[in-house]
Amino acid sequence: xxxxxxxxxxxxxxxxxxxxxxxxxxxxxxxxxxxxxxxxxxxxxxxxxxxxxxxxxxxxxxxxxxxxxxxxxxxxxxxxxxxxxxxxxxxxxxxxxxxxxxxxxxxxxxxxxxxxxxxxxxxxxxxxxxxxxxxxxxxxxxxxxxxxxxxxxxxxxxxxxxxxxxxxxxxxxxxxxxxxxxxxxxxxxxxxxxxxxxxxxxxxxxxxxxxxxxxxxxxxxxxxxxxxxxxxxxxxxxxxxxxxxxxxxxxxxxxxxxxxxxx
Amino acid sequence: xxxxxxxxxxxxxxxxxxxxxxxxxxxxxxxxxxxxxxxxxxxxxxxxxxxxxxxxxxxxxxxxxxxxxxxxxxxxxxxxxxxxxxxxxxxxxxxxxxxxxxxxxxxxxxxxxxxxxxxxxxxxxxxxxxxxxxxxxxxxxxxxxxxxxxxxxxxxxxxxxxxxxxxxxxxxxxxxxxxxxxxxxxxxxxxxxxxxxxxxxxxxxxxxxxxxxxxxxxxxxxxxxxxxxxxxxxxxxxxxxxxxxx
Numbered sequence: 001x002x003x004x005x006x007x008x009x010x011x012x013x014x015x016x017x018x019x020x021x022x023x024x025x026x027x028x029x030x031x032x033x034x035x036x037x038x039x040x041x042x043x044x045x046x047x048x049x050x051x052x053x054x055x056x057x058x059x060x061x062x063x064x065x066x067x068x069x070x071x072x073x074x075x076x077x078x079x080x081x082x083x084x085x086x087x088x089x090x091x092x093x094x095x096x097x098x099x100x101x102x103x104x105x106x107x108x109x110x111x112x113x114x115x116x117x118x119x120x121x122x123x124x125x126x127x128x129x130x131x132x133x134x135x136x137x138x139x140x141x142x143x144x145x146x147x148x149x150x151x152x153x154x155x156x157x158x159x160x161x162x163x164x165x166x167x168x169x170x171x172x173x174x175x176x177x178x179x180x181x182x183x184x185x186x187x188x189x190x191x192x193x194x195x196x197x198x199x200x201x202x203x204x205x206x207x208x209x210x211x212x213x214x215x216x217x218x219x220x221x222x223x224x225x226x227x228x229x230x231x232x233x234x235x236x237x238x239x240x241x242x243x244x245x246x247x248x249x250x251x252x253x254x255x256x257x258x259x260x261x262x263x
Numbered sequence: 264x265x266x267x268x269x270x271x272x273x274x275x276x277x278x279x280x281x282x283x284x285x286x287x288x289x290x291x292x293x294x295x296x297x298x299x300x301x302x303x304x305x306x307x308x309x310x311x312x313x314x315x316x317x318x319x320x321x322x323x324x325x326x327x328x329x330x331x332x333x334x335x336x337x338x339x340x341x342x343x344x345x346x347x348x349x350x351x352x353x354x355x356x357x358x359x360x361x362x363x364x365x366x367x368x369x370x371x372x373x374x375x376x377x378x379x380x381x382x383x384x385x386x387x388x389x390x391x392x393x394x395x396x397x398x399x400x401x402x403x404x405x406x407x408x409x410x411x412x413x414x415x416x417x418x419x420x421x422x423x424x425x426x427x428x429x430x431x432x433x434x435x436x437x438x439x440x441x442x443x444x445x446x447x448x449x450x451x452x453x454x455x456x457x458x459x460x461x462x463x464x465x466x467x468x469x470x471x472x473x474x475x476x477x478x479x480x481x482x483x484x485x486x487x488x489x490x491x492x493x494x495x496x497x498x499x500x501x502x503x504x505x506x507x508x509x
Binding site for chain 2 (some may be wrong): 006009010013016017020021023024025028031032052073076077080082114118119120122123132138139140142148151234236238241244245248249251252255256259
């Protein structure tokens with residue numbers, strides 16, 4: 001039996017290696033596709049099965065831990081929401097999670113460049129969260145609040161747009177805010193069709209640029225402003241990462257223990 | 264300046280290789296020691312001028328990797344077989360030559376990118392370096408094993424130890440990398456090309472422990488080394504991703 005399992009292990013490992021090589025060249029999207037996940041799960045099943053047949057308690061534990069680790073990785077990866085938030089200076093963003101609502105406002109964004117080059121050495125976003133004390137987010141130093149994490153992801157040049165009505169609002173793509181007490185989400189500007197996509201009550205509307213339009217009994221005109229440097233933050237809701245950490249470390253320890261014994 | 268020092272270094276390593284071939288064991292060992300100290304000096308100069316530890320890009324990490332190999336060969340694993348010693352020295356000559364022929368831009372001193380500015384860099388990168396050192400020293404034994412006709416081979420146990428250490432350090436590098444990724448990107452695993460290839464390396468290496476035939480094991484080590492080399496150079500320059508700086 002062990003011989004057969006070893007044979008299957010060899011074949012499956014080489015198959016996975018081949019699949020990973022293909023995906024790393026063609027498209028990383030393949031790696032999380034259903035077909036690939038099925039093969040990972042086959043590998044898990046094989047690992048669990050071999051845990052029953054191989055000799056030695058440490059080897060058994062290592063195989064079981066490894067199987068648990070792979071399953072946790074797949075589950076955690078499938079259950080973690082993440083998306084980018086782009087904000088220019090003074091920009092606001094309403095972050096709604098399952099449990100609470102956070103109001104973000106970018107107070108300042110600064111970049112320090114390397115002398116005589118375009119690459120950044122340091123960049124930092126200063127945010128007001130729910131009008132509380134300003135927090136600073138840099139690379140490697142995210143904002144943490146319960147399961148919510150805000151990471152400094154990158155930066156890019158974007159154009160803000162003026163929304164003129166009774167109020168005036170200056171919004172960046174991807175931002176949401178209130179205009180005349182109506183909450184709406186400015187999704188993006190389509191340069192090809194020269195129109196803006198706006199979401200209101202989960203319904204998508206398209207507004208042209210530079211022309212007055214009537215919307216919910218109010219007149220709106222949208223005009224682009226000069227482009228400026230905006231911060232790109234990444235919103236992540238962390239779920240189950242602690243189990244992953246525990247399994248990873250336990251697997252590593254089991255691996256080390258096995259090697260010591262063999263010596 | 265750095266290039267001149269590297270040329271001197273490759274000359275010294277070449278000299279120790281030649282002297283070894285001429286069966287002047289003691290002299291070649293002294294020359295090897297001289298190379299070791301010059302190599303260390305180059306590393307220190309680099310670290311002082313760049314103001315950061317010498318493993319933040321391909322050039323620096325290769326320089327450190329080859330020095331760590333020399334440390335292992337000279338102090339931890341003094342081989343008695345002439346063939347092993349020759350191959351060890353040849354490997355060092357190859358590494359330093361690669362350093363000399365790298366595009367000049369890679370030797371430039373640049374400030375550390377924001378993403379690398381973390382304490383985890385001091386754990387994640389050295390873990391992999393130790394893993395690679397063990398793998399390369401295992402590779403030498405694997406090559407000799409593959410072409411030896413004898414059934415009993417004095418270095419079998421050494422090869423097992425080397426590959427086990429490689430497996431442990433590379434797994435440790437992977438786990439610490441995942442923790443670092445979780446801290447700085449909120450993602451322990453991003454399926455970035457370098458990560459995918461690190462997984463390929465681990466899967467290939469794990470095959471070693473599932474086979475009992477020595478020739479097959481040697482082949483696996485060679486295969487794993489090729490894949491590590493691709494992870495090192497190929498992924499860095501061909502497939503771009505989060506790790507494109509390393």
